[in-house]
Amino acid sequence: MICAVASGKGGTGKTTVTASLAAVWERPLCVADLDVEEPNLHLFLNPELGAEAPAFMEIPVLDPTRCTLCGLCAEFCQFKALSVMGKTLLVFPEMCHGCGGCLRLCPEGALSPGGRELGCIIPGRAGDTGFLMGRLRVGEAMSPPLLRAVKARLPRDCAGARDILLDAPPGVSCPAVNAVMDADVVLLVTEPTPFGLHDLRLAVEAFRPMGAALGVVINRAGVGDAGVADFCRDENLPVWAEIPFSRAAAEAYARGQVLADALPELRGRFTALMEHVLTAAAKRAAGTGEARHA
Amino acid sequence: MTGTIAVTSEGPELTSMVDPRFGRAAGFVVVDLASGKSSYVDNGGAQALAQGAGIQAAENVARAGAGVVLSGFVGPKAFAALSAAGIQVVQNVENMTVGQAIEKYRQGAFSVADAPNSKGGGRR
Numbered sequence: 513m514i515c516a517v518a519s520g521k522g523g524t525g526k527t528t529v530t531a532s533l534a535a536v537w538e539r540p541l542c543v544a545d546l547d548v549e550e551p552n553l554h555l556f557l558n559p560e561l562g563a564e565a566p567a568f569m570e571i572p573v574l575d576p577t578r579c580t581l582c583g584l585c586a587e588f589c590q591f592k593a594l595s596v597m598g599k600t601l602l603v604f605p606e607m608c609h610g611c612g613g614c615l616r617l618c619p620e621g622a623l624s625p626g627g628r629e630l631g632c633i634i635p636g637r638a639g640d641t642g643f644l645m646g647r648l649r650v651g652e653a654m655s656p657p658l659l660r661a662v663k664a665r666l667p668r669d670c671a672g673a674r675d676i677l678l679d680a681p682p683g684v685s686c687p688a689v690n691a692v693m694d695a696d697v698v699l700l701v702t703e704p705t706p707f708g709l710h711d712l713r714l715a716v717e718a719f720r721p722m723g724a725a726l727g728v729v730i731n732r733a734g735v736g737d738a739g740v741a742d743f744c745r746d747e748n749l750p751v752w753a754e755i756p757f758s759r760a761a762a763e764a765y766a767r768g769q770v771l772a773d774a775l776p777e778l779r780g781r782f783t784a785l786m787e788h789v790l791t792a793a794a795k796r797a798a799g800t801g802e803a804r805h806a
Numbered sequence: 807m808t809g810t811i812a813v814t815s816e817g818p819e820l821t822s823m824v825d826p827r828f829g830r831a832a833g834f835v836v837v838d839l840a841s842g843k844s845s846y847v848d849n850g851g852a853q854a855l856a857q858g859a860g861i862q863a864a865e866n867v868a869r870a871g872a873g874v875v876l877s878g879f880v881g882p883k884a885f886a887a888l889s890a891a892g893i894q895v896v897q898n899v900e901n902m903t904v905g906q907a908i909e910k911y912r913q914g915a916f917s918v919a920d921a922p923n924s925k926g927g928g929r930r
Contacts, residue, residue, distance in 0.1 A: 591857060591858055592855065592857070592858025592861040592862055593858075595861050595864070595865060595887055597864065597865070597868060597887045597888075597890035597891040598868070598890050598891035598892050600890040600891075602861075602886060602887055602890055604858075604861065604883055607857060607858055607861075607883075653857075
């Protein structure tokens with residue numbers, strides 16, 4: 513079972529929830545930080561990290577002696593990674609999205625596959641929990657390819673795990689969509705403020721069509737207004753956990769502690785949240801099975 | 807004076823203001839210096855790109871047959887593309903009309919750049 517912890521708005525508590533779920537979850541478990549632009553789950557889980565493995569994306573490398581300036585590749589590329597200017601084919605590797613189309617199209621064999629380093633993948637272990645994270649190279653603009661490279665290692669690095677928790681990047685654009693698209697259950701962490709509601713709406717709109725079971729976690733409950741609760745009721749979105757706004761929670765977070773460990777009174781909420789996730793995943797699996805028979 | 811010159815412009819007229827952006831310019835007023843005749847090349851296609859606007863704009867300028875570009879800020883990829891096509895770049899042209907920019911160029915008031923003056927991606 514894969515559970516992605518996502519949000520529209522940043523800073524609502526995705527990592528806080530992921531870390532606490534990891535603390536209470538039934539083993540064997542594997543946890544992955546897919547927020548490759550600013551990974552921070554390791555600061556809470558303190559895993560022993562293994563060797564960093566660089567990740568690459570395929571980009572074209574030009575052999576100018578074979579290029580006839582026919583322009584097929586430049587015409588095909590939607591991202592201006594290739595451009596015929598005067599008597600030169602210019603290659604802008606940083607613009608490439610790695611589709612490989614130009615390599616297939618070139619009739620002269622003037623383009624060969626090279627690699628652009630996206631960042632690195634770092635495996636690890638936090639006690640009895642498997643751990644995996646990606647870290648984007650400073651200067652790299654595209655995070656989805658690295659995020660997919662991290663996910664591609666899940667079957668190997670999380671081989672023994674029954675469940676996988678994914679700490680997703682914020683937002684609802686390509687990085688977030690890539691993070692949640694294989695999940696059975698998506699937890700939407702929000703806060704009861706107009707900002708939280710605005711971005712929760714976007715997240716529901718973006719993630720609902722992907723078919724995962726959705727559940728909401730309201731963090732900092734007690735501040736703001738009833739907008740999020742009203743929205744969840746109107747949209748039939750179950751609220752599976754509320755984490756009360758408290759100075760103690762903020763202090764524990766600032767010390768890099770896991771809430772479920774630091775504040776025992778909250779532990780039960782995360783255990784209950786896990787039960788909700790597992791139940792929703794089981795229901796969804798059963799539903800999918802029936803649909804297949806039909 | 808001969809040659810064809812392209813000026814990044816907010817509109818199609820010689821009285822339009824110079825658009826200081828190269829890649830995201832609204833368009834280019836293209837002037838044949840010998841005859842003084844001008845035409846307009848829309849740059850909307852480049853404006854619509856998420857990335858690579860400068861490269862697309864450079865292609866538009868090259869297609870228009872210009873040998874010189876007058877603009878405000880040109881990023882590194884656009885500069886490389888224009889250079890590869892043998893197009894001279896004059897930067898830091900702004901706060902004037904296209905006609906005024908052309909006149910200054912005719913008077914030799916501008917110097918050709920040998921390096922981009924912007925980081926590209928819409929950042930100065």
